[in-house]
Amino acid sequence: MIGDMLKQLRKNNKQTQQDLADFLGISRGTYAHYEINRREPDAATLIKLADYFHVSVDVLLSHKPVCDQSKEISGVALSAEETELLHKYRQVDPAKKASIQNFVNYLYIQEQQDRKEQEGA
Known part of the structure; x- marks a missing residue:
């Protein structure tokens, strides 16, 4: 229920x-x-x-x-590290979660840009 x-x-x-x-x-x-x-x-x-x-x-x-x-997202099992990170994220005040999301998005974009530069080099 x-x-x-x-x-x-x-x-x-x-x-x-x-x-x-x-x-x-x-x-x-x-x-x-x-x-x-x-x-x-x-x-x-x-x-x-x-x-x-x-x-x-x-x-x-x-x-x-x-x-x-x-334990799964889109059929892919989460690692222990990912599970721990998600658990910690859930403990954060909802108002502060936007900052975490913005930071992760920033890191993701940086990673994508670095990959493109490496492919172009």
Whole structure:
């Protein structure tokens, strides 16, 4: 059920119910009802939760354990280093994640430019 998945994701990310409630702009009690399957989040809230946990809405609605789903991206297994990096990223304040994304994009562009220069040399 969705509550079980939300609880597992929250605990995996070392977040409190209050953290999620604050993010969603709801009371902790309302969020707690999601986790114990007394209430179901509406579609907009599901999307916010999926974005927060960096999973698809399908994952939230799935009965498959998160650990089985999070080890692959596009059919490619994550290394231990990639898994650790993703775990740390999930612990960062959402407002600061844009800086991390910008830095990684910068490094990626630099890497692409370096490859082009090496091919041209």
